[in-house]
Amino acid sequence: MARALRSAEAGAEWCVAAPRTAVLVVRDGEVRFEFVGRAGPEGAWEQALRNAGAGDTLVSPLPPPASQFDQVRAVGPGALVLGSAMPGGLEGLEGVEVRAGILEASCAELNPAVLCGRPWVRLKLAMSLDGRTALSNGASQWITGSDARADVQRLRARSGALVTGVGTVLADDPRLNVRTGDAGIDTVRRWRVVLDSAFRTPASAVLLQEPSLACGPVEIWGTAEAPAQRGECLEVPADPEGRVAIEHVVRELGRRGVQEILFECGAALAGTLLESGLLDELVVYIAPKFLGHRGRGLVELPEYTAVDQAPGMRLVQSRQIGEDVRLILRNV
Numbered sequence: 001m002a003r004a005l006r007s008a009e010a011g012a013e014w015c016v017a018a019p020r021t022a023v024l025v026v027r028d029g030e031v032r033f034e035f036v037g038r039a040g041p042e043g044a045w046e047q048a049l050r051n052a053g054a055g056d057t058l059v060s061p062l063p064p065p066a067s068q069f070d071q072v073r074a075v076g077p078g079a080l081v082l083g084s085a086m087p088g089g090l091e092g093l094e095g096v097e098v099r100a101g102i103l104e105a106s107c108a109e110l111n112p113a114v115l116c117g118r119p120w121v122r123l124k125l126a127m128s129l130d131g132r133t134a135l136s137n138g139a140s141q142w143i144t145g146s147d148a149r150a151d152v153q154r155l156r157a158r159s160g161a162l163v164t165g166v167g168t169v170l171a172d173d174p175r176l177n178v179r180t181g182d183a184g185i186d187t188v189r190r191w192r193v194v195l196d197s198a199f200r201t202p203a204s205a206v207l208l209q210e211p212s213l214a215c216g217p218v219e220i221w222g223t224a225e226a227p228a229q230r231g232e233c234l235e236v237p238a239d240p241e242g243r244v245a246i247e248h249v250v251r252e253l254g255r256r257g258v259q260e261i262l263f264e265c266g267a268a269l270a271g272t273l274l275e276s277g278l279l280d281e282l283v284v285y286i287a288p289k290f291l292g293h294r295g296r297g298l299v300e301l302p303e304y305t306a307v308d309q310a311p312g313m314r315l316v317q318s319r320q321i322g323e324d325v326r327l328i329l330r331n332v
């Protein structure tokens with residue numbers, strides 16, 4: 001299972017809007033075939049079942065899709081080794097040894113949306129040693145070094161949706177695309193969304209032009225009436241303050257199959273996320289620079305009157321990336 005997990009994880013940057021998996025066909029104690037689902041589990045299981053013979057052991061983090069149960073019966077494997085529970089509908093497979101729940105926690109991390117019924121929500125922020133994300137004039141690009149920026153591209157690559165706020169679009173005019181240098185990965189279709197209640201994003205924004213659009217469409221989600229003649233603008237449900245409801249963003253992208261959402265935004269949207277209870281992971285890059293006390297803060301939050309009111313997270317990893325430090329924090 002560890003090998004199947006590694007293979008599935010290695011395909012994570014191709015498979016961003018469907019559950020990820022790999023299937024091993026084991027015969028006489030040896031892995032004879034290995035199939036990675038680059039577009040979801042159907043392909044990997046289909047190939048494995050086509051190549052498997054009676055009595056083989058099939059190992060996979062995810063069970064076969066229901067549409068392939070008949071093929072499983074026809075093959076008659078000797079054993080099914082699965083990372084999750086055996087699905088209903090495959091009971092009574094005579095002569096098949098079933099071992100379910102192997103490395104269950106790691107298998108669940110591979111496909112968070114399968115386990116928790118919604119995508120994994122990750123926020124990436126870059127800050128200076130004094131906790132600032134931008135200069136007072138709004139300039140923030142390239143706080144961190146090239147290694148950290150390349151690392152961010154890997155975070156983008158594994159995400160099925162890249163989301164930002166209109167504040168960042170107006171300040172930085174970002175491309176919001178994936179630039180790992182591997183054309184196969186960079187051109188995988190990912191949803192790119194700007195949260196922009198009043199549709200302030202100019203039609204001339206770089207992310208709405210070619211070559212950005214060659215990577216897939218960009219949608220502007222707002223709560224006002226969407227302007228006519230701007231097909232990229234969609235009216236979506238509002239939160240109590242009239243801004244785009246984060247619950248809707250997560251639910252809608254989950255409905256589209258997204259496994260992981262990456263938010264890259266300024267302090268306003270970052271604060272909303274932190275308070276929403278929907279943030280699973282925060283990745284912070286700390287650059288060894290000072291931007292000064294007039295620079296912009298990391299997150300906009302209400303004014304707390306006691307330290308125990310302040311939201312916290314659990315540090316799960318801290319690592320040097322080039323000249324910067326990367327912290328990974330998760331929900332407590």
Ligand SMILES: NC(=O)c1ccc[n+]([C@@H]2O[C@H](COP(=O)([O-])OP(=O)(O)OC[C@H]3O[C@@H](n4cnc5c(N)ncnc54)[C@H](OP(=O)(O)O)[C@@H]3O)[C@@H](O)[C@H]2O)c1
Pocket residue numbers: 124125126127133134138139140141143164165166167168169171172195196197198200239243244245246264265266267268269270272296
């Ligand atoms: N260092 C970093 O990691 C980093 C990353 C990105 C940006 N930045 C910097 O951040 C600055 C921009 O910050 P910002 O706070 O203005 O931009 P932002 O967080 O990217 O966007 C905020 C805007 O998003 C809209 N929005 C829609 N729904 C929202 C919701 N539910 N909650 C919060 N906002 C929602 C709001 O505008 P409407 O009310 O009009 O919808 C809000 O003003 C720039 O200087 C940029 O360079 C830094």
